[in-house]
Amino acid sequence: MTPLAALAARSAWSRRGTLALVVLSIALSTALLLTLERLREDVRASFAQAVSGTDLVVGARTGPVQLMLYAVFRLGGATNDISMASVEALARQPAVAWVVPIALGDSHRGFPVVGTTPAYFEHFRYGDAQPLVLAEGRAFSGTLDGLYEAVLGFEVAARLAYRPGQRIVLAHGAGGELGAEHADKPFTVVGVLAPTGTPVGRSVHVGLQAIEAIHLDWAGGAPLPGLAIPAEQARKFDLAPKRATAVFVGLKNRVAVFRMQRWVADYEAEPLMAVLPGVALDELWEVVGVGERALLAVSVLVAAVSLAGLVAVVLAGLGERRRELAVLRAVGAGPRQVLLLLAAEAALVTAAGVVTGALAAAAGIAFAGPLLQQRLGVALGLGAPTATQWAWLAAVLVAGMLAGLVPGWRAYRLSLADGLSPR
Structure with missing residues (x-):
C-alpha cells in the first residue's frame, strides 16, 4: 500500500462512525442493483426454458402471447378450445x-x-x-x-405435502371454490415429478379421458340437477376426448416449421393458429420486461443518491478538516496530494460499500432462492457475477471515485493560510 493510500485509510478509519453510514448506503444500493440484475437474468432464463424441443x-x-401465457404458463384468460378432429388432422x-x-x-x-x-x-x-x-x-x-x-408437479407435492398413494379431489374452474368440486370422482396420486x-x-397432470369422466354430469360449468354418475360407472361411457385447449407439436425436420405454420393458418375446419415458442416468448418478455426495466432504473437512482450522500458527507467534513489539511500542506503535501487523498x-469508502x-x-x-423457487418457480442461481454485474460493480466504483473529486477539488483550492488562521 502506498503512503497516500495508507494515510487515506487511516483518515477514513478515524471518521468510521460517519462513513459507516455511507458504506451501508452504498452497500444497499449495490446489493439492490446486483439482485435485480440476477433476478432479471434468471427470470428471463425461466421464461426461455419453460418449454423446449417443441416446434x-x-x-x-x-394472440400469440395470450396462447403461450395460457398453454405454457397457465396464466391469463382461457382461450377457446379446438376439436380433437383438428388435432388428429394435424x-x-x-x-x-x-x-x-x-x-x-x-x-x-x-x-x-x-x-x-x-x-x-x-x-x-x-x-x-431436458426431459421430465x-x-x-x-x-x-x-x-x-x-x-x-394423477401426477403432481414437484412444487404442488412439496407445498401440499402429498405423496404417491394419497387421494385428491379436483375443482371445476381455476378458482377452486367450495361447492364446485368433483368430489364424487377422487384421484389417486401415482407420481411426483422432479423439480423443473x-x-x-x-401443475397437476391427469389423463384427457379423466377430464371427460369428471364432466359427464356437468353442463355449462355446473353439475346437472338430479344427475350423478358414480366414478366406476363413468368407465362405461365414451370417454374419448372431444376438445383440447392447445397442442404441442414436434416436427420431423425443423425446416418444415413455416410450412406447417401456414398449413395451420389455412386450415378450413376451424380457425387455428400455430405459434413458434421462441418467438412468442421473446414477445412475452418484451411485455413483462417493462416492469423489470423500471425496477432497474429505480435501483440506479438509489445508487446515485448513495453516491450523492458520499459527496455530501465529505463536503460537510471539510469544514472540520480545514486545519488537518492545512497541517498536511505545511509539512510538504501539495494541493495535488490533498486532492488525491480525498x-x-x-x-x-465506495469499494467497502x-x-x-x-x-x-x-x-x-x-x-431467498429456494423460497422463490418453491413459491414462484423462479430459480435464482448463486454463482460468479455475470459480465453485466461486473459492469455494474465497476460503474459504482468509478462513480464513487469521481464523486470523491468534488470535495477534493474544493480542498485543492483552499490556501494554506485559510486552514491555519484562527476563526
Whole structure:
C-alpha cells in the first residue's frame, strides 16, 4: 500500500462512525442493483426454458402471447378450445413427428390441472432439452383401469405435502371454490415429478379421458340437477376426448416449421393458429420486461443518491478538516496530494460499500432462492457475477471515485493560510 493510500485509510478509519453510514448506503444500493440484475437474468432464463424441443404450439386463433401465457404458463384468460378432429388432422401431416394435446380449466387448491396423454411425459422438454423425470412413483397409465390417476408437479407435492398413494379431489374452474368440486370422482396420486423450475412443477397432470369422466354430469360449468354418475360407472361411457385447449407439436425436420405454420393458418375446419415458442416468448418478455426495466432504473437512482450522500458527507467534513489539511500542506503535501487523498478516501469508502453489497446480495440470493423457487418457480442461481454485474460493480466504483473529486477539488483550492488562521 502506498503512503497516500495508507494515510487515506487511516483518515477514513478515524471518521468510521460517519462513513459507516455511507458504506451501508452504498452497500444497499449495490446489493439492490446486483439482485435485480440476477433476478432479471434468471427470470428471463425461466421464461426461455419453460418449454423446449417443441416446434409449434397450436391453439384457437387468438394472440400469440395470450396462447403461450395460457398453454405454457397457465396464466391469463382461457382461450377457446379446438376439436380433437383438428388435432388428429394435424397429427396425420407427413412433417409431424408427434403431438401432445392438453386440456386446461380445472384446478386443485389453486394449482392448475393439465389434462393430457402419457406422451406428454415422453416428449415434453424444458431448459436445454431436458426431459421430465419422476422423483417418485410413475406416470399415469392413460387407460380405463388407471382413469383416476394423477401426477403432481414437484412444487404442488412439496407445498401440499402429498405423496404417491394419497387421494385428491379436483375443482371445476381455476378458482377452486367450495361447492364446485368433483368430489364424487377422487384421484389417486401415482407420481411426483422432479423439480423443473417451470410451470410444470406447479401443475397437476391427469389423463384427457379423466377430464371427460369428471364432466359427464356437468353442463355449462355446473353439475346437472338430479344427475350423478358414480366414478366406476363413468368407465362405461365414451370417454374419448372431444376438445383440447392447445397442442404441442414436434416436427420431423425443423425446416418444415413455416410450412406447417401456414398449413395451420389455412386450415378450413376451424380457425387455428400455430405459434413458434421462441418467438412468442421473446414477445412475452418484451411485455413483462417493462416492469423489470423500471425496477432497474429505480435501483440506479438509489445508487446515485448513495453516491450523492458520499459527496455530501465529505463536503460537510471539510469544514472540520480545514486545519488537518492545512497541517498536511505545511509539512510538504501539495494541493495535488490533498486532492488525491480525498479522492482515495472516497474510493476506499465506495469499494467497502461495493464489496459489502456484493456479499449481501449473494447471501440474500442464497437465502431467498429456494423460497422463490418453491413459491414462484423462479430459480435464482448463486454463482460468479455475470459480465453485466461486473459492469455494474465497476460503474459504482468509478462513480464513487469521481464523486470523491468534488470535495477534493474544493480542498485543492483552499490556501494554506485559510486552514491555519484562527476563526
